[in-house]
Every structure is written in structure tokens, then in C-alpha cells.
Amino acid sequence: MPYRSVVSPLHEVVQVPPHPRLRPGVQFYRGFRIHAGRPRERLELPVGFATLLLGFDHRITIGAVGAGRAADPAGAPRKTYTSLLAGIRTNSVIGVHSGTVHGIEVVMRPWAAYAMFGVPMHELTERLVDPTDVAGTTMRRLTDRLAEIPDWPSRFTELDRSLLRRVEDGPGPAPRILRAWDLLVGSAGTMPIADLSRELDWSERQLERRFREQLGLAPKAAARVLRLQHAMRLLVAGRPLAEIASRAGFYDQSHLNREIRTATGMTPGVFLSRTLHAPAAAARVDGTVTTLVLQA
Structure with a gap:
């Protein structure tokens, strides 16, 4: 609607x-x-x-x-x-x-x-x-x-x-790319790339070439973005960092901290504070916070 x-x-x-x-x-x-x-x-x-x-x-x-x-x-x-x-x-x-x-x-x-x-x-x-x-x-x-x-x-x-x-x-995407993207999104980026390759009956080299052509990133990089989005959803929902790291597929809490800081320029605590106190924050797709108003 x-x-x-x-x-x-x-x-x-x-x-x-x-x-x-x-x-x-x-x-x-x-x-x-x-x-x-x-x-x-x-x-x-x-x-x-x-x-x-x-x-x-x-x-x-x-x-x-x-x-x-x-x-x-x-x-x-x-x-x-x-x-x-x-x-x-x-x-x-x-x-x-x-x-x-x-x-x-x-x-x-x-x-x-x-x-x-x-x-x-x-x-x-x-x-x-x-x-x-x-x-x-x-x-x-x-x-x-x-x-x-x-x-x-x-x-x-x-x-x-x-x-x-x-x-x-237009050219139309390869059917197996659609399947690959659905599997990766469905796992929030945690599905091992080797498992994804076997599921599609593509070599990992074929998978990477098609991902880059039709999605833009190599499979591991795309999975990293999806894991980060999942982690941010859990962070905004108030889940503890250790739990987020485990559920979102990071090695440990330090790994999660580094990923968020690298991606956003903020520590998880600063990002959460800015999200909760900003004039506006937008959840644009599937509940994911994707936009943060810094100055309004």
C-alpha cells in the first residue's frame, strides 16, 4: 500500500x-x-x-x-x-x-x-x-x-x-545470481562463500566474477555489508555488543567495533547515541537504519 x-x-x-x-x-x-x-x-x-x-x-x-x-x-x-x-x-x-x-x-x-x-x-x-x-x-x-x-x-x-x-x-540478471543474493540476504551475510558456491554449482571464481558483474562486489565483500547492516539493526534494537558480534557473524566484539568504526567513522557507542538523539534517522529498507541526520 x-x-x-x-x-x-x-x-x-x-x-x-x-x-x-x-x-x-x-x-x-x-x-x-x-x-x-x-x-x-x-x-x-x-x-x-x-x-x-x-x-x-x-x-x-x-x-x-x-x-x-x-x-x-x-x-x-x-x-x-x-x-x-x-x-x-x-x-x-x-x-x-x-x-x-x-x-x-x-x-x-x-x-x-x-x-x-x-x-x-x-x-x-x-x-x-x-x-x-x-x-x-x-x-x-x-x-x-x-x-x-x-x-x-x-x-x-x-x-x-x-x-x-x-x-x-536490458540484459536481465542470471537466475543463479538471484538465488545467490536471496541466500546471502537470508543468512544476513553469514552463509560461507564455499557453501554458496556449492549450492549454485559454480566455482568460487565464477561466483566472484558474476557477483562483481551483476551485484558490484565480490561475495565476501557483499556478505560483509549484509553482516554490518544486521549488526546495526541489532545495535539500534538495544542488544549487547557481545551478542551482536555472535549473531551477526563477527569473530568477536573487537572485530565488530572495528567494522562499525571503519564503515561509519564512529564507535558503536557513538553511532548508537547519534542515532537515538539525532533530529531524524531513516529506516529505509527492511528495518535497516541507513541514513543519519547529523545537522538539521
Whole structure:
């Protein structure tokens, strides 16, 4: 069912499922129009999905955590986007906008982005790119059309039409990749890669090549992201660190601490405190906290 949240006349979020033929690869659309009145800084945490952001009239500056907002995830000077396409990533980034943002976000499983854009997903790993870099001017024309449409339902209908055409013309993921991703997600990243390889009747080398092509990361790196997401869910739920480390597949509590600090730039205690006391925190997919407002 569509979900609509209006915090104030100047803050609107509308979330809906995509057309049935786009599911389960495309998980949801989120339309937003926000006028916060002052700049906002957001920590975007490591995620196991791809995101297409079609911005209508705003710009977002992206920087790497721990780099003083001076570098992007690849180490280059920070970059500013109106629209962007992001693949799966293992580290957090910080996004800053002026306080006014308006557009649509498409959240999808990594293999759905491969099916939609037809580019090897490892080219998007740990990166953010302008959608026109991978899809040409059709993405800019789509964004312009969506911005001109006056209501959300009509926008989502137009987005369905456009994305369905892309998926129908795209390469389509390998069936065994779909199975592999479901198994890995179902185990929260704890399934041994050797077991995954045997289940699919692929060599580990084949598995790694297909993962990098259609999901973006090697199997072990993808599993690491899923374990981290699981650990963060348990942390926010108030579970003790020792229990989290055991349930989420880490060697010990020290290993868990290092992983969270490496991924977010914070210790588990600081991350939990910021999550509980921040002006807002977003659980965007399957209960996973993926966005933390640092400045609002």
C-alpha cells in the first residue's frame, strides 16, 4: 500500500511500490519535497542496494567520512549532483544540501540496477555517478518530464513506464545470481562463500566474477555489508555488543567495533547515541537504519 507522510506543509514524503513487473528488483519509489530552511548534513551508511536519485531542483554535495568533507569515496575532490546513481558500497559517505530538495528516489536490489542500466555493477561500486553517464540523455529527459508533472501519482506512473522499458530492453540478471543474493540476504551475510558456491554449482571464481558483474562486489565483500547492516539493526534494537558480534557473524566484539568504526567513522557507542538523539534517522529498507541526520 502507498505510504504518505506529511510532516508539515513544507515537508512531504510519498512512498509507493513500483509496478508489479518491476518487483522484487525495484523495492520502492520515494517522492520528496523538503524545505528545511537551513543546510542539512546526512550520514549515508553502507547499504546492500542501489539507489537512483532523480533531482528536480536541488544539488547535493557528497564527501567521504573522515576526510573533512574534502573527498568523495574514491578519494577525488568532493562532487555535487542534482541526480545520481549509486551502487552497493562498503563505507559511509556524507551528503550536504541547502535545506531544499525535491525529487524521486528509486531503491532497488543491485541486480535490478544491472538489469536496468546494463553496465557492469563493479563500475558503480563505491562510486556515485550522474545517471546520464550510464544511460545518456534519456535520464535527463525523464527527470525533466517528472519535474513538470504536477502530482505524485502521475509521476510514479510515468516512472513505471520508463523503467519498464529499460528493464525489458536490458540484459536481465542470471537466475543463479538471484538465488545467490536471496541466500546471502537470508543468512544476513553469514552463509560461507564455499557453501554458496556449492549450492549454485559454480566455482568460487565464477561466483566472484558474476557477483562483481551483476551485484558490484565480490561475495565476501557483499556478505560483509549484509553482516554490518544486521549488526546495526541489532545495535539500534538495544542488544549487547557481545551478542551482536555472535549473531551477526563477527569473530568477536573487537572485530565488530572495528567494522562499525571503519564503515561509519564512529564507535558503536557513538553511532548508537547519534542515532537515538539525532533530529531524524531513516529506516529505509527492511528495518535497516541507513541514513543519519547529523545537522538539521
